[in-house]
Amino acid sequence: MLYINCPHCGMRSQNEFSYGGDASVKRPELNKEVSDQEWDNFVYNRKSLRGKHLELWQHISGCRQWIKVERDTATHEIFRTFKADEEVA
Amino acid sequence: MTQAFRIENSGLINRDKKLSFKFNGKTYFGYEGDTLASALLANGVHLVGRSFKYHRPRGFFGAGVDEPYAVVQLYRNGETEPNIKATEQELFEGLEAKSVNCWPSVNFDIGAINNFLKIFLPAGFYYKTFMWPKSFWYRIYEPFIRKAAGLGVASTKHDKERYEHKYEYCDLLIAGSGPSGLAGAYAAAKNGAKVILAEDKPRFGGSLLTSDVNIGNQSGKDWAEGIVAELKTMPNVVVKNRSQIFGYYDHNMLVMSEKVSDHLPVTKKYHPNKRLWYIRAKEVLISSGSIERPIVFGNNDTPGVMLSSAAKEYLKVYGVLVGRKPLVFTNNDSGYETAIEFKKHGVDPVLLDSRKNPESEIIDEAKNLGINIKNSYVVVAAQGYKKVKSADIASISEDKKQLGKIENIQCDCICVSGFWTPTIHLASQSGNKTKFKEEIDAFVPGQSKQNEITLGAASGEFSLEETLKTSFTAGSELSKKITENDNKIAIPNVVEKKSSQHDKFWCVPLPKGKNYKRFLDFQNDVAVSDVEIALREGYRSIEHVKRYTTLGMATDQGKTSNLNGLQLVSEIENKVVPAVGHTTFRPPYTPVSIGAIVGREVGKHSKPTRNSPMHSWHEKNNAVFVDAGVWLRPRYYKRGNENLFEGSKREAKNVRTNVGVCDVTTLGKIDIKGPDAAELLNRVYTNAWLKLPVGKARYGVMLREDGIVMDDGTTTRISENHYHMTTTTAQAANVLSHLEYYLQLVWPELNVNVVSTTEQWAGAAIAGPKSRDLLQKLFPNSDVSNEGLPFMGYMEGDLFGTKARIFRISFSGELAYEVNVESNFGNFMWEKIMEVGEEFNIQPYGTEALSTLRIEMGHVAGSELDGRTIPFDNALEGLVSKKKDFIGKRSLQRSAFIAEDRQRIVGVVPLDKQTSIPEGSHLVKDDKAPLPNPKLGHISASCWSVEYDNPFSLAILKDGKNMIGQKLFAMSPLKNKVIPVEIVSSHYVDPKGERVRS
Known part of the structure; x- marks a missing residue:
């Protein structure tokens, strides 16, 4: 079971969190013309990366904040975690 | 019956407390502190079961967790449990156990006929034979195999025992209480670290309980007792026996199964049967020791053939002689230690050493005691069916290929030692890349992946002095990092006898003209010949060989068989063992009760129950x-x-x-507050929300980004910046997460707060x-x-x-x-x-x-x-705003979603106005059409209309908009029903909606 450093609460076990997918996906802006391809990429198309991956988790049984987690999908190593509004450098 | 094989002046059992127990219906006696295995051996019982495939007689091979044979069905306090190792089960008053895998009895087992048919049961037999004809599989083959196979039966009754889960955090977790674990724990504890020391056996000390060593001027056993006693007094230390760490998971999470009550006739009030510990450790010290491995020879599965370390343990811990005429067969000094113990207790062993002329302090002691030692000698085959009666032995050439003249000597047990295999399971599970250590012919942990370190015999270090030194140091270094204390501890003096190099010899060749079965895996009956077949048939990867032959796949997970299997593959393939590699070690290390894994989450505790405040009124x-x-x-x-x-x-x-x-x-309720609350609702719902006045409610539908309806409900404007949203009961939690997602990540500029008020x-x-x-x-x-x-x-x-x-x-x-x-x-x-x-x-x-x-x-x-449905399908397209954007809107332009004949909700009435239509029925045009009959839609919900007093259903139907008035058939193969129906409007009652406004 992963041990995730919630930027708001500290180290917590994975069973307090819910996975939320790729954190690098940006929703197209509202009221903007979006091509089929662009929309498909936003809704469906994901890379299944092996290695470092920035992903979303929600601390549902804790502070309920969505956070970003930089994790290696192969080794499960977690490098850094960020608040929802933190820019990932 | 007397305990004829119990000796007076040895053992750690409590002779003041005699216990009675039953095995296969017969009453025996043992002592408190016995295992079922030691108590049976004390009574001279060596036949405990039948083997898995050939139903050959099975005795005891080990004295602990590595036991491949003595798996019994246990009866305790009205419950029964299969797959219990007699070598691990502690004796209690009234214990009952039975042999498994034999019928009608262990002494006369009909399945043993397989033993004579064994030419028909080579590796892959099941795969090859039961493939054809296909229709025979589940009528004939499977029931037959199921009846023939299996090690015991699961109870079909509700388990009355209670199981607990516990979460724990510590600085240092130590797996195993042998010399290495005790030294590491002691040093870390002295530095103030929070330590958990886990031992799977009832007694602490590991190898110190049986070895002839001195630490700090006391016997190893006394030293261990002293350390454990001191650790138990320290508030920062948890010391647990009967506790097996069986799995090493991500981020230094380990799981331990503590047997709280298995050694008692009845579980104490308020106590669990087992307790599962989830332990998050900052550092892990693996001191899991090593397991002796056998040497392979003919009929090496005969009852009476056992590991030499097990024979020593039965003698020193339980005061039990496994035989009165022992033959010790060894390729290293460990066999001598066992022989010496026999000799000290008045029994004359014969010792065969495959080595030509080894020299060491231990060997000198054996010689001085006058033990009969034969060098360059091996056991060719054990003789005897239900018990060893004699052994065929022979001298062996230096290249280990040629056997000398075969002699037969009388013996009643054969104690075999093929050197030691480090127990690397936990290290390997943690992701450690193991490496092969040539000097000991075994794999040892390599580069650590998580915060784990393996020490002592588990790391391939067999010198006690070196083990204590490295373990004290590791314990103090690891704890120093965490607690920043540095209490120096003097490492005690060690007196141990030096041993000599073992012989890289693991399998006795077959003598000419003999075709003895030479077993590698004792629990699954995998012989040398089976692995040879697998390789001949083209299996190369060790993982494939394992699955084809079932080598190492039994409940003992090949603890005694893996390495010899690898040796064989490497020899035939002409590769070195590390090139063959080992199969993956997966948790659990030993079988764990399902009850322990489930814990308290059974019955009504399997999920929480939510009751409304009016629940008692309803009741x-x-x-x-x-x-x-x-x-x-x-x-x-x-x-x-x-x-x-x-x-x-x-x-x-x-x-x-x-x-x-x-x-x-x-119903889910979400309180929404903030100046941008209306804007949030406007983006979340498909309809317009900006102009909803205070004191008004509105029905809304929300979509996922893929255009599928996520939920519906009403939201009410309580005051200017305050809304009360309702969701369906099922989606309440998802909708809250959904809103939080958009507020926190997508539109953080919206000044809104949401909270569940359900x-x-x-x-x-x-x-x-x-x-x-x-x-x-x-x-x-x-x-x-x-x-x-x-x-x-x-x-x-x-x-x-x-x-x-x-x-x-x-x-x-x-x-x-x-x-x-x-x-x-x-x-x-x-x-x-x-x-x-x-x-x-x-x-x-x-x-x-x-x-x-x-x-x-x-x-x-x-x-x-x-x-699976969009607003149109539910006749909700009127709620979809054309003017504004909202979540999922863009997806509604997908071609399938705007197709002319898009599915849509309709009403369905049976033509006879009598027959209720089962939910899930398919709507078809022609009930006689050949299968697969094209499906036009499905019945989503059915009721008995109280307005019209006839059945009525809703359906999602292809081109539903143009189907009103059509006659179709509702078919339910599940309920075996074909019902002629008419399609009507889904608004069956009050289609204009006048009542709600009245």
Whole structure:
């Protein structure tokens, strides 16, 4: 079971969190013309990366904040975690 | 029966406490501190089971966790448990056990005929034979194999025992209490670290219990006792015996199974049977020791052949002789230690050493004691069927290829030692890349992946002095990092006898003209010849060889067989062992009870149960409950002998004619506040929200980004910047996460706060033509007339002194209201409604009537919003704004979603107006069409219309818009029904929606 450093609460076990997918996906802006391809990429198309991956988790049984987690999908190593509004450098 | 093989002056058992037990129906005696295995051996019982495939007689091979043979069915306190190792099961008064895998008895086992047919049962036999003909598989082959296979039977009764889970955090977790574990634990504890020391056996000390060493001028055993006693007094240390760390998971999470009660005849009151510990450790010290490995020779599975270390353990820990004429067969000095112990206890062993001329302190001692030692000698084959009677032995050439003349010597047991295999399971599970250590012919942990370190025999270090030195150092270094204390500990002096290099020899060649079975895996009956077949047939990867032959796949996970299997593959393949590699070590290290894994989450504890504040009222009034997610909701309120159909029909009818009340507390409620609340709703819902006035409610539908309907519900504007959202019962948690996602990640600029208030409000829906009259009496000071509180209106009211929220919304399609009060007043509200409603003939109604009412009105619910439908499919396209953008809008332009013949909700009535249509039935054009009959749609919900007194269903039907009036067939192969039906509008009752506005 992963041990995730919630930027708001500290180290917590994975069973307090819910996975939320790729954190690098940006929703197209509202009221903007979006091509089929662009929309498909936003809704469906994901890379299944092996290695470092920035992903979303929600601390549902804790502070309920969505956070970003930089994790290696192969080794499960977690490098850094960020608040929802933190820019990932 | 006397314990004929128990000797007086040895053992750690309590001879003052004699225990009786039964094995295969026969009563025996043992002592407190015995295992079932040691007690049976004390009574001279060597035959305990039959082997898996050939049903050959099985005895004891080890003395602990590595035991491949002595798996029994245990009976304790009216319960039975299979797959218990007799070598691990502690004896208690009244213990009962039986042999497994034999019929009718262990002494006369019909399956043993397989032994004579063994030429027909080579590796892959099942795969090859039972493939053909295909139709035979599950009628004939599978039942036969199932009957023949298996190690015991699972209980079919409810398990009365209790199991617990525990979460723990520590600085240093130590797996194993041998010299390495004790030294590491002691050093870390002295530095103030929080330490957990786990030992799977009842006694602490590991190898120190049986070895002839001195530490700090005391015997190893006494030193261990002293350390454990001191550790137990320290507040920062948890010392646990009978506790097996069986799995090493991500981020230094380890799981340990503590056997709390297995050694007792009855579990103590308030105690669990087992306790599963989830331990998050900052550092892990693996001191899991090593397991002796056998040397392979002919008939090496005969009862009486066992590991030399096990024979020593039975002697030193339990005071039991495994034989009176022992033959020790070794390739290293460990066999000498066992021989010396025999000799010291008055038994004369014969020792065969495959080495030509080894020299060491241990060997010198054996020679001085006058032990009969034969160098360059091997056991060719054991003789005897149910017990070793003699052994064929021979000299062996230096290249280990040629056997000398075969001699037969009398013996009653053969104690075999093929050197030691480090127990690397935990290290390997942690992700450690193991490496092969040439000097010991075995794999050892390599580069650590997590915060783990392996020490002592588990790391391939067999010198006690070196082990203590490295373990004390590691314990103090690891703890120093965490606690920043540095209490120096003097490492005690060690006296141990030096040993000599072992012989890289693991398998005795077959003598000419003999075809003895030479077993590698004792539990799964895998012989050398099976692996040879697998390789001959082209299997190369060790993982494939494992699965084809089942080598190492039994419940002992190949603890004694893996390395010899690898040796064989490497020899035939002409590769070195590290090039062959080993199979993956997966948790659990030893079998773990399902009960322990499940813990307390059984029966009604398997999930939480949510009750509404009115639950006790429902109970008192004969509610029959139904699970709605984790909520319990009244399905109907039973009167007399009514069944569900009759009761729900009565309740629904009463709503249509008088007034009914339904507990709607379970609906999800989300409180939304902030200046941008309207803007959030406008983006989340498909319809427009910016102009909703204060004091008004609106129905809304929200989509996922892929255009599929996620949920529906009403949201009410309580005040300028304050909204009250309702969701369906099932989607409440998802909708909250959904809103939080957009507020926190996508549109953080919106100044809005959302919070769940589901449990803060109790809700009652009051529905029916008389509902306004009732409401007026409940709120005499409020104007609830059609003008004062119009459809979709909202007001606050005073319910006999309690603040209430009144919404004029309707799911039933009748004139209806929903009243909310704070949860604590829920029952008060309910009782008042029932009391005041009496003159209007009020009746409570449950979810079944609720469904009936919404279905005949054509209102959609979860069975239509099933994660596959868009607004159009549910006739909700009128709620989809063309002017503004919202979540999922872009997806609604997908070609399938705008297709001319897109599926859509319709009503379905059987032509005979009699036959109820099963939910899930398929709608087809032609009931006689050949299969697969093209499906046009499916029945999503069915009811008995109380308005028209005939069955009515909703369906999602292809091109539903143009199908009204068509005659189709509803087919349910499951219920074996074909029903001619007519397609009608989904709005079966009050299609213009006049009642809700009346």
